[in-house]
Amino acid sequence: MTVQIPSEADRLEALRSLAVRPVPEPEYDAVCRTACALFNAPIAWVSLVEADSQWFKARCGLDLDGTTRGASFCTHTIRSDEILVIEDASQDPRFVSSPLVRGDAGVRFYAGAPLVLGPGLRLGALCIVDRMPRRFSERERAQLQDLAQVVMAQLQAGRAAREARESAASFRLLAESTSDMITRCDLQGTRLYVSPASETLLGYRPEELIGTKPRDLIHPDDAEAYGRLLGQVRSGAISRAVTQHRYRHKDGSWVWVEVSFGLARADEGEQPAGYIAAVRDVSRRKEAEDRMAHMARHDPLTDLPNRLLFREELDRALARLDRDGTGFALLCLDLDHFKSVNDTLGHQAGDRLLRVVAGRIRGVLRRGDVAARLGGDEFVIIQAGCAGPEDAMGLAARVVEAMAAPVDLGGYPTGIGISIGIALAPCDARAPEDLLARADVALYRAKAAGRNTWRLAEGEAMPDAAPLRTEAPGRRRAAAAVPAMRAETASRVRIGGEVRAALAAHEIVPFYQPKVCCRTGQVSGFEALARWQHPTRGVLTPGYFGAAFEDQDLATAIGDTLLRQVAADMRAWNAGGLAFGRVAVNVSSAEFRKPDLAGSILEVLAAYGVPTTHFELEVTETVFLGQGAENVPAVLNRLHDSGVLVTLDDFGTGFASLTHLKQFPVDHIKVDQSFVRNMEQDGDDAAIVAAVVGLGRSLGMRVTAEGVERPGQVERLRALGCDYAQGYQFAKPMAASRVPYFLRSWVLSAPDPIRFRSV
Ligand code: C2E
Numbered sequence: 001m002t003v004q005i006p007s008e009a010d011r012l013e014a015l016r017s018l019a020v021r022p023v024p025e026p027e028y029d030a031v032c033r034t035a036c037a038l039f040n041a042p043i044a045w046v047s048l049v050e051a052d053s054q055w056f057k058a059r060c061g062l063d064l065d066g067t068t069r070g071a072s073f074c075t076h077t078i079r080s081d082e083i084l085v086i087e088d089a090s091q092d093p094r095f096v097s098s099p100l101v102r103g104d105a106g107v108r109f110y111a112g113a114p115l116v117l118g119p120g121l122r123l124g125a126l127c128i129v130d131r132m133p134r135r136f137s138e139r140e141r142a143q144l145q146d147l148a149q150v151v152m153a154q155l156q157a158g159r160a161a162r163e164a165r166e167s168a169a170s171f172r173l174l175a176e177s178t179s180d181m182i183t184r185c186d187l188q189g190t191r192l193y194v195s196p197a198s199e200t201l202l203g204y205r206p207e208e209l210i211g212t213k214p215r216d217l218i219h220p221d222d223a224e225a226y227g228r229l230l231g232q233v234r235s236g237a238i239s240r241a242v243t244q245h246r247y248r249h250k251d252g253s254w255v256w257v258e259v260s261f262g263l264a265r266a267d268e269g270e271q272p273a274g275y276i277a278a279v280r281d282v283s284r285r286k287e288a289e290d291r292m293a294h295m296a297r298h299d300p301l302t303d304l305p306n307r308l309l310f311r312e313e314l315d316r317a318l319a320r321l322d323r324d325g326t327g328f329a330l331l332c333l334d335l336d337h338f339k340s341v342n343d344t345l346g347h348q349a350g351d352r353l354l355r356v357v358a359g360r361i362r363g364v365l366r367r368g369d370v371a372a373r374l375g376g377d378e379f380v381i382i383q384a385g386c387a388g389p390e391d392a393m394g395l396a397a398r399v400v401e402a403m404a405a406p407v408d409l410g411g412y413p414t415g416i417g418i419s420i421g422i423a424l425a426p427c428d429a430r431a432p433e434d435l436l437a438r439a440d441v442a443l444y445r446a447k448a449a450g451r452n453t454w455r456l457a458e459g460e461a462m463p464d465a466a467p468l469r470t471e472a473p474g475r476r477r478a479a480a481a482v483p484a485m486r487a488e489t490a491s492r493v494r495i496g497g498e499v500r501a502a503l504a505a506h507e508i509v510p511f512y513q514p515k516v517c518c519r520t521g522q523v524s525g526f527e528a529l530a531r532w533q534h535p536t537r538g539v540l541t542p543g544y545f546g547a548a549f550e551d552q553d554l555a556t557a558i559g560d561t562l563l564r565q566v567a568a569d570m571r572a573w574n575a576g577g578l579a580f581g582r583v584a585v586n587v588s589s590a591e592f593r594k595p596d597l598a599g600s601i602l603e604v605l606a607a608y609g610v611p612t613t614h615f616e617l618e619v620t621e622t623v624f625l626g627q628g629a630e631n632v633p634a635v636l637n638r639l640h641d642s643g644v645l646v647t648l649d650d651f652g653t654g655f656a657s658l659t660h661l662k663q664f665p666v667d668h669i670k671v672d673q674s675f676v677r678n679m680e681q682d683g684d685d686a687a688i689v690a691a692v693v694g695l696g697r698s699l700g701m702r703v704t705a706e707g708v709e710r711p712g713q714v715e716r717l718r719a720l721g722c723d724y725a726q727g728y729q730f731a732k733p734m735a736a737s738r739v740p741y742f743l744r745s746w747v748l749s750a751p752d753p754i755r756f757r758s759v
Pocket residue numbers: 513528529530541542543546549562585586587588618649650673706707708709726727728729733
């Protein structure tokens with residue numbers, strides 16, 4: 001290793017970095033006085049050598065602030081780490097003509113010890129001077145050198161103190177200019193400093209919180225988790241922690257905050273001195289998250305639990321049954337003639353009727369019972385702790401009775417008829433599907449027996465499965481014997497057949513809808529959406545044939561066909577030099593059941609020479625839930641590792657679960673159009689969009705808003721920091737042949753990329 005000898009520039013830089021103040025400081029003067037006394041000399045000084053001059057930081061017995069370098073002894077002293085002794089300057093040709101020697105100072109004897117900051121970095125000297133020639137013993141030399149070290153230590157301590165003052169000042173400035181509450185605690189957690197934001201955040205002035213501990217204000221339910229985290233930070237297991245908990249506001253309310261904290265050390269490698277924490281108000285985000293979680297599990301019309309929550313409740317009831325043998329009853333409810341209310345009095349009347357029914361069902365439940373609306377006019381009740389058929393029939397009777405009073409539907413008093421099918425667990429069945437099927441068949445028999453009645457399941461033979469059953473979570477109409485079900489199944493079978501024929505006739509094609517960057521207005525890519533170019537009925541959307549995506553064989557066949565067409569389109573666009581960005585393809589849960597989905601996608605891309613970095617996959621949260629979910633992580637990881645972007649579609653409508661996002665390699669999230677639709681009018685929706693954007697940012701994911709139809713939405717989204725937008729505002733899904741034209745006209749007609757308009 002070669003050692004660099006510091007240059008004069010390095011030396012001057014080192015001197016500058018000490019920023020020695022050019023004013024007298026008593027401790028330096030004291031050193032000079034000590035030197036005079038110790039060596040019995042009339043004069044002593046501390047000299048700092050600049051580029052062209054030397055100046056005296058301290059002096060004793062001399063009335064001079066400094067000299068030029070040419071006149072100075074110290075210029076010579078700083079050439080080595082050794083002490084420089086001139087016994088008689090009048091005999092030394094180097095100094096004989098120096099004004100210090102010839103002038104009033106009358107210097108004859110000089111001894112200077114260099115001030116050494118580091119190897120080769122000599123900043124000046126501590127010197128003693130006499131007006132007569134002298135000898136200087138070895139012992140005296142050593143003493144002078146010791147004193148020089150004291151001066152050096154003073155210079156360095158001055159710098160450290162100044163840096164500490166400066167960093168304390170900038171810490172304070174930072175802490176006091178952010179809306180987060182910044183606190184510093186000692187190792188016991190006692191607050192030593194609290195920034196003024198405490199007043200807006202918690203209603204306390206900083207001085208009221210100093211001396212308190214975070215634990216004093218934390219919600220009791222959150223204290224344990226916080227304590228655990230604190231322990232991990234303290235032990236060094238993690239360097240920083242971020243956690244959310246509730247703090248008590250001075251007014252007694254609870255505020256949700258996000259606290260990010262870590263150990264504070266004066267210097268790297270030193271023992272920690274305490275903690276620094278930043279505390280941020282996240283109550284609005286939390287509210288939006290809670291609302292999202294609620295919405296994901298409740299029916300918006302009646303606010304009863306929806307299919308998803310019902311399924312979870314049913315699983316819970318079954319778990320209880322397994323654990324301690326507590327039985328329960330499942331009641332399936334169906335309104336009589338609901339369809340005719342909808343058809344004759346309109347949807348609003350139908351909605352009102354459903355709300356009234358929901359309210360009346362709620363009114364007859366006991367603690368622990370759960371009612372849910374599964375869709376349309378289908379309701380279910382889980383009767384907890386049901387001791388036997390009498391209990392369940394008692395509840396059914398109360399429901400029928402509650403429906404007796406007519407409902408006023410805008411001037412039309414309407415009677416409500418209700419039929420109820422009952423299955424008991426464990427005596428009728430133990431598996432959720434079987435229980436539902438039994439209750440369903442009992443319901444069918446109740447309906448057949450006339451309105452306002454109920455039937456118990458009676459050990460009927462289980463009906464055959466429908467040929468094109470879906471595996472959607474929740475209740476499946478099990479009985480092919482139920483006429484409505486039969487009709488639905490028939491139509492599914494028909495569509496299934498038609499779609500197969502359409503595939504064979506190459507009538508299923510991708511349409512492309514652009515995604516636009518909110519910041520620059522540039523097209524970042526396209527989403528491929530399935531369309532059926534029907535020979536007589538025009539272009540059909542999945543609204544007509546989407547059920548086919550739920551059947552594994554059909555979904556795979558459609559997926560394959562579309563993927564190949566998309567890859568072929570991308571190859572053609574690439575060949576034409578078209579910058580189209582990324583193309584996203586939707587994959588349904590059913591397709592994940594297929595073995596080696598990742599491999600087959602990568603194979604197709606490779607066969608068409610399409611780089612994976614131009615490809616994106618859109619999946620909804622249902623893929624993490626349905627059958628085949630166990631394949632999902634491996635498939636997504638493999639694709640993600642190969643460069644394919646993974647986007648979570650329809651975010652906010654499913655589990656809305658943050659754990660999913662963390663578990664899977666998700667790069668993008670797409671906030672569902674139902675939140676974007678009313679975000680200008682509905683504060684809650686806007687808050688949800690804002691929360692998703694914030695969430696995306698904190699997890700390092702990009703966020704796309706879909707269903708953007710108006711310029712106002714674009715403005716709001718941009719203000720919220722949403723990354724991409726997609727919707728009719730920019731373009732409807734278009735045939736592949738139109739994409740090149742669209743891209744060219746988009747670039748040409750967008751001189752100001754921020755100004756969006758539809759094309
Ligand atoms: P998605 O993935 O959420 O697709 C977005 C849907 O919103 C598309 O409906 C699109 O045409 C529509 N849309 C786009 N912008 C707007 C707008 O500004 N306003 C409104 N009201 N709607 C807009 P589309 O094409 O009917 O597709 C419906 C659903 O069918 C898709 O929802 C997706 O879940 C599924 N789907 C479509 N193509 C495929 C496919 O190739 N494979 C699979 N597995 N599913 C597909």
